Amino acid sequence: MNSTSLRFVRQVGMRRSHWATQRPLYRATSADKGNRRAIGAAYSSLSRPSSEGKSVIITGSSRGIGKAIALRLAADGYNVCINDVSANQGGCDKVAEEIRRMGRRACVAVADVTKRDEVKDMIETSVRELGPLHTMIANAGIVQVQHVLELSDEDFHRMFAVNVFGVQNCLSEAAKQLISQGNCRPDQPGKLIAASSIVGFKAFPLLPHYSASKWAVRGLVQAYAMELAKNNITANSYAPGIVESAMWDLIDAAVAKRTGLDPSEVTENMAHEMTAIDRVSVPEDVAKLVSFLASRDSDFVTGQTQLVDGGIIFT
Numbered sequence: 001m002n003s004t005s006l007r008f009v010r011q012v013g014m015r016r017s018h019w020a021t022q023r024p025l026y027r028a029t030s031a032d033k034g035n036r037r038a039i040g041a042a043y044s045s046l047s048r049p050s051s052e053g054k055s056v057i058i059t060g061s062s063r064g065i066g067k068a069i070a071l072r073l074a075a076d077g078y079n080v081c082i083n084d085v086s087a088n089q090g091g092c093d094k095v096a097e098e099i100r101r102m103g104r105r106a107c108v109a110v111a112d113v114t115k116r117d118e119v120k121d122m123i124e125t126s127v128r129e130l131g132p133l134h135t136m137i138a139n140a141g142i143v144q145v146q147h148v149l150e151l152s153d154e155d156f157h158r159m160f161a162v163n164v165f166g167v168q169n170c171l172s173e174a175a176k177q178l179i180s181q182g183n184c185r186p187d188q189p190g191k192l193i194a195a196s197s198i199v200g201f202k203a204f205p206l207l208p209h210y211s212a213s214k215w216a217v218r219g220l221v222q223a224y225a226m227e228l229a230k231n232n233i234t235a236n237s238y239a240p241g242i243v244e245s246a247m248w249d250l251i252d253a254a255v256a257k258r259t260g261l262d263p264s265e266v267t268e269n270m271a272h273e274m275t276a277i278d279r280v281s282v283p284e285d286v287a288k289l290v291s292f293l294a295s296r297d298s299d300f301v302t303g304q305t306q307l308v309d310g311g312i313i314f315t
């Protein structure tokens with residue numbers, strides 16, 4: 001190596017961030033070019049490649065955004081494992097039946113995502129019924145409307161148990177499954193996807209611990225993206241805005257109680273005041289983005305939290 005290139009390598013080396021310095025300085029090989037050409041060739045189709053025959057687990061998919069994602073991914077070609085808590089087993093069965101009518105395979109794995117053993121069982125069920133796992137969507141979440149000074153420790157623990165520990169349980173057990181299967185490749189990465197929110201970018205009043213939990217999801221997917229890239233696994237999250245669902249019915253009722261507004265007006269007013277596109281979102285708006293994140297078109301996207309809010313937060 002001549003002195004100019006040595007100086008360049010040293011300068012680049014010095015600019016490398018703290019975590020990156022833990023990797024040895026990389027020197028390109030001729031195989032790298034070949035790999036890039038192979039990936040380019042695999043990408044040469046101008047339409048979105050089908051997800052035919054792949055399998056996905058979607059937590060909290062008996063209703064709302066999870067259900068819309070399940071139906072959309074089934075239309076994209078995925079076989080789908082539907083999950084929710086036992087109280088929503090009826091909803092799970094109906095979604096699974098709808099997917100089978102679309103000509104895809106579907107199974108139901110009732111599990112509480114806060115319990116790691118149940119998450120392991122859920123993954124086992126999915127693999128047994130649908131074959132190797134390709135994609136995990138940690139969608140299940142809860143909300144609570146509460147003033148920051150009225151929050152109890154139990155409120156805070158419960159929120160983090162579902163929205164953060166639940167996501168961590170699903171992402172980590174799915175990642176272990178993907179790695180043990182050995183089927184993730186640069187041109188076919190395994191996909192970890194989680195639900196964040198606009199409040200993961202800017203907290204909402206009366207949603208303090210919910211907002212904090214959705215910030216945590218952003219941090220988690222960034223860490224997963226960095227640590228699992230070498231295993232050919234990507235990690236991303238979606239950040240919806242104001243989406244018509246059972247969750248917003250709960251927010252409507254609680255905010256209406258505190259403000260004196262009519263419950264039916266809360267969401268409409270918020271969407272009107274805050275959203276550039278000036279409407280309340282529907283679960284299918286979110287499912288379209290998740291369809292991209294779960295598809296081969298997003299293979300080079302990792303560590304991102306993608307907003308789908310009709311123009312509330314601009315990044």
Ligand SMILES: NC(=O)c1ccc[n+]([C@@H]2O[C@H](COP(=O)([O-])OP(=O)(O)OC[C@H]3O[C@@H](n4cnc5c(N)ncnc54)[C@H](O)[C@@H]3O)[C@@H](O)[C@H]2O)c1
Nearest residue numbers: 060064065085112113140141195197240242243245246247
């Ligand atoms: N609705 C919105 O406006 C909105 C906005 C931003 C983000 N989100 C996020 O999107 C995701 C889906 O929200 P939604 O609006 O469809 O809500 P929803 O309440 O309609 O659905 C959430 C589902 O998760 C399930 N769930 C809750 N705890 C669980 C657990 N421990 N184990 C397994 N399943 C569990 C629920 O039973 C429910 O079926 C959530 O993570 C939510 O925080 C929603």
